Amino acid sequence: MTPGAARDELIRLLQMAYSGERAAAYAYLGHARSLSRPKHAADREMLRSVLVDEIRHRRCVRRLLRQLDADGDPRRERKMRRIGLTIGAFCRVGGWYAPMYGAGKLERGNVAEYEVAARLAHLAGLDDMCDTLLGLAEVEWDHEQLFRSCAESHWLWKVSPHWSDTGPRADIRSTFAEFMLTGAPEPKLRWTPLR
Ligand SMILES: [Fe+2]
Numbered sequence: 309m310t311p312g313a314a315r316d317e318l319i320r321l322l323q324m325a326y327s328g329e330r331a332a333a334y335a336y337l338g339h340a341r342s343l344s345r346p347k348h349a350a351d352r353e354m355l356r357s358v359l360v361d362e363i364r365h366r367r368c369v370r371r372l373l374r375q376l377d378a379d380g381d382p383r384r385e386r387k388m389r390r391i392g393l394t395i396g397a398f399c400r401v402g403g404w405y406a407p408m409y410g411a412g413k414l415e416r417g418n419v420a421e422y423e424v425a426a427r428l429a430h431l432a433g434l435d436d437m438c439d440t441l442l443g444l445a446e447v448e449w450d451h452e453q454l455f456r457s458c459a460e461s462h463w464l465w466k467v468s469p470h471w472s473d474t475g476p477r478a479d480i481r482s483t484f485a486e487f488m489l490t491g492a493p494e495p496k497l498r499w500t501p502l503r
């Protein structure tokens with residue numbers, strides 16, 4: 309991949325991530341509000357803390373987009389806002405398990421998304437962005453663990469299909485270091501060009 313193509317892919321991926329963070333923020337806001345019973349106080353607290361992270365992520369991704377002379381994609385922004393609000397509304401009727409399960413699965417995807425973005429930044433010659441992107445992947449890893457442990461505590465987990473394991477948190481940095489040396493993305497991180 310040429311540096312120019314990697315940069316274009318990175319912009320498209322960051323636009324997706326930027327709007328994805330918006331959807332996540334709306335979804336977690338609805339999710340937190342749906343857990344109104346006193347026994348869910350700890351879950352509400354966890355969701356609020358994740359929500360704050362997603363808002364920070366969105367600001368961070370926007371800064372990166374601006375460094376690339378780009379911005380969010382208005383169509384995707386509208387679409388992901390709708391999706392986030394819909395998920396947030398679903399949480400009111402979806403019970404306790406389904407929103408926790410769905411969030412864990414989505415967060416798993418977010419880890420990979422930022423890992424791929426870090427590799428694209430490197431291929432584009434934008435190494436100053438890599439640490440930020442890996443940091444975002446690490447926080448998404450933390451989110452995945454939180455939601456996974458919630459989902460695992462429910463009996464339905466045993467009969468639900470499980471998403472792929474994220475592996476140890478340290479792998480985010482170590483596999484990236486390996487990629488820097490060999491230039492070959494590991495299979496789970498191969499991405500399909502967006503065009
Ligand atoms: Fe995020």
Ligand SMILES: [Fe+2]
Nearest residue numbers: 415418448451
């Ligand atoms: Fe997240």
